[in-house]
Amino acid sequence: MIKAVYFHIPFCSHICHYCDFNKVFFKGQPVDEYLQAMEKEMKHTMEAFPTDQLDTLFVGGGTPTVLEMKQLDFFLNSIHKYFPFTVGEVEFTFEANPNELSKEKLRMLKEAGVNRLSFGVQTFNDELLQTIGRTHCEHDVIRTIEMAKEVGFTNISIDLMYGLPGQTLEQFRDTLEKAFSLDIQHISAYSLIVEPKTVFYNLMKKGKLLLPSQEEEAEMYEEAMKQMEMHGYQQYEISNYACPGFESRHNLTYWNNEEYYGIGAGAHSYVNGTRNVNAGPLKKYIQLIEQTHFPYIESHTLTLEEKMEEEMFLGLRKTEGVSKQQFAQKFHRSLHDVFAEPVATETQKGLLEETETHVRLTHRGKLLGNEVFQAFIGII
Ligand code: SF4
Known part of the structure; x- marks a missing residue:
């Protein structure tokens, strides 16, 4: 019985220089049409591959919180309509950007059963944030996390990155210290990987991207492992650290090699022994849902x-x-x-x-x- 579902909201208000996720600029996109197509995919998925009770739901992107209140409401209602889960018993995560959340949105998420927030913070160094193309600053992170706590969120995660252009070990130490001072439950720390079709990739090809050496990057990783342990965050996966009991149940589904649904453009799923990949471009995704009910462009049944x-x-x-x-x-x-x-x-x-x-x-x-x-x- 499948217990996990991933939803992909591929819209962003800006595009970060390192990002190769399936995403598009929010403005001018057929967002309502996309959300309706997602609702159809949810319906078809549950009809074809029903489950009794989910254990984890994860909404990622893109930036799910870029949706307007009405759109968010529609999307959350679709989830409740088609996926069986008991509020409070599941882990229900929403990814968010630190400068794109209002108290109203946070309240709406909480009322819909969302009980875990995952913020794309990356670094607390404002200059580095600009270098990597993020639009928030250190202050936004502190303010938004305070606001989330005021609304009642008690399971908060942040993503950090190391090995960023020009980043020093000292700067990364400072970022870790600031992360610990937030008093949150979960921290992910990933090294920068320069992927094709990103701004950074083009800069690298022109010899204009100055990255820390492999040794420096390894030092940052060692530093993360050491500091996390000192501050009570247990490393439970190569890049993930949690206070006891706050490990991401959703991500553990993947690492435990268990099956999961994947809804939305570019989402992956693993259902009945078959791994599927959904169409990434929005138009193609919407078209496939209309024509064939399922937006798969690749399906492979594992031996x-x-x-x-x-x-x-x-x-x-x-x-x-x-x-x-x-x-x-x-x-x-x-x-x-x-x-x-x-x-x-x-x-x-x-x-x-x-x-x-x-x-x-x-x-x-x-x-x-x-x-x-x-x-x-x-x-x-
Ligand atoms: S890193 Fe996140 S916020 Fe930045 S472009 Fe990619 S999906 Fe959007």
Whole structure:
């Protein structure tokens, strides 16, 4: 039974220089038409693949909070109409930008059952915020989080980035300190990856993007791990840290290799053993919903081998690693039968280790995660 659903709202009021997500400028877009198409996708999805009770809902983007009050109301009503969940029992997350939330919007979200907010903060250095194309400043973050707390939100997460152009370790330390002073429950910290079709990619090609060295970036990661632990945030995934009990249940769905619905343009889903990708451009998405009920442009039914590989490279992202017992229960084979060779090789390199119950990354393995994940692909 599927317990998680992701909704994609692809609108932004500005475009950040590093962003390769599926998003468009909010102004001039057929937003109402898009929300109606999403409602149809919700309906068709629930009719074809029903579930009894959800455990997590996640609205991401884009910037979901860029929607106007009326649009937000329509969207939240659609969710309530088609997805079965009990307010208060689920984790219901909304992504937000720090300078795009009013008290009214926050109240509307709270009344609709949203109980977790995830803010795209990235850094508390105003100059760096400008460099990466964000329109908020440090003050906006502090004010908005205070406002969210006043409205009654008690589960707040922020995203940070390191390895930004010109960023120093000292600046990143300062950002971490400011993050801790917010007294929030969850922090994600990702390194900048320069993706094709972004402003940063074009600058890099012209030799105009000055990034910290790999060593400096690794130092920032080490610093994040150290400081988070000192401040009571447990690292439960390569880039994610939480106060006990506040781990993102939604993201754990992905890392536990469980199935989930994905609604909206460019959304991915994993349903009945098949991974689907929805059309990204809005017009194509709306058109496909009208014509075929489902906006899939790619569908792939996983083989048993692929499922086992995914169990490893997704599960190894978690600090606890991959459970040997769960692997055996899911696939009726022992993890060691299937992956004896990569486990031995990566352990020898000091990147993996085994406990009685799990196989997991070592501290050094966390720095070289992608190398370890590669070792589990295409070998069965
Ligand atoms: S990073 Fe977020 S706010 Fe910035 S353009 Fe991408 S989706 Fe929009």
